[in-house]
Amino acid sequence: MxxxxxxxxxxxxxxxxxxxxxxxxxxxxxxxxxxxxxxxIRTFIAEPRYIPSESMLPTLEIRDRLVVEKVSYYFRSPHRGDIIVFEPPIQLQLQGYKREQAFIKRVMATGGETIKVMDGQVYINNQPLTENYILESPHYNLQPIEVPPGYLIVMGDNRNNSNDSHVWGFLPEKNVIGKAVFRFFPFPRIGSI
Incomplete structure (x- = not known):
């Protein structure tokens, strides 16, 4: 070479x-x-979540996978009927739940509204709420309470098997992570929530 x-x-x-x-x-x-x-994207826009319990039956089933969007609540507060994911409030943290152990429930009442549960019926500002999404009527009563500004009352759709506001009280809006908007698994149930 x-x-x-x-x-x-x-x-x-x-x-x-x-x-x-x-x-x-x-x-x-x-x-x-x-x-x-x-x-x-995961921190500020959307993230996937997994349903671990029966508290939202029949709307959400165990092992459903959801997309939780976070953007809309930068511009507005949650509305009644929204299905939200949130960090457990201090009442639940004192019971041993970790801050990062997210819950999912439906918003029932917002700041300034009065909610009560009587004889299997939820009332908002003394008006009965039509709820075609619950598994069964609640078997408990909740005395009328006014929700303070900046707080929410949330309940599972499986009213009688849900660790929610009727047990532990108000949820601070600042604990809300986002709104469940889309189920992406299981495939036969794909769609908007």
């Missing part, structure tokens, strides 16, 4: 190494950007 051929071979080897380094760097940049985007 001539000296020129050897120089050319060395030059080709250096170029190949540089191409490999460049390719690795480009791929690493893509991975870093993807991780940052995933973090931003």
């Amino acid at each position: 001539t000296l020129d051929e050897q120089k050319m071979k060395i030059s080709e080897t250096k170029l190949a190494k540089n191409d490999i380094k460049k390719s690795i760097w480009e791929n690493l940049q893509i991975v870093i950007i993807a991780l940052i985007l995933a973090f931003i």
